Amino acid sequence: MTDATSTPALPDHLSSDPRSPHHNAAVFEHDIGIRFNGKERFDVQEYCVSEGWVKVPAGKTVDRKGQPLLIKLKGTVEAFYR
Template identity: 60%
Template sequence: MTDAKDTPPDRLSNNPMSDHYEPALLERGIGICFKGKERADVEEYCISEGWIRVQAGKTRDRHGNPLTIKLSGPVEAWYEDVGGG
């Protein structure tokens, strides 16, 4: 039985400039499954809206931040220290 502290938030980002950045949660490690495949390159995700953001190659914006693309589809998330998938 999982409890609320073992369920990742609906939306989370690893970018410190984002409103959805929470370093304490990221330290636990987040596993992401997108369209049935485990992904390790996810920059941000939203389970309820069904999308992830991943880096678009080595391309950078004018501020030096990596460009990201938004991919739509079913998203599952879990904490690595609990297991899941």
């Protein structure tokens, strides 16, 4: 486990896309885990704990700019440091 004083608090809404206003580079310096509906997910691109959703890639499909298409899944979301 990591020391709680050296890691920033996990935000309620976080995105791995640096273009997003919800991206926080300081949080990504540490290893983050997401548990969705009781199972750990490794493909989460964005999450919101209070609203209870995660965004994950929809297979290998990409948009016209080459970014993966994301689908929103609703359920119980828990974010934690590994």
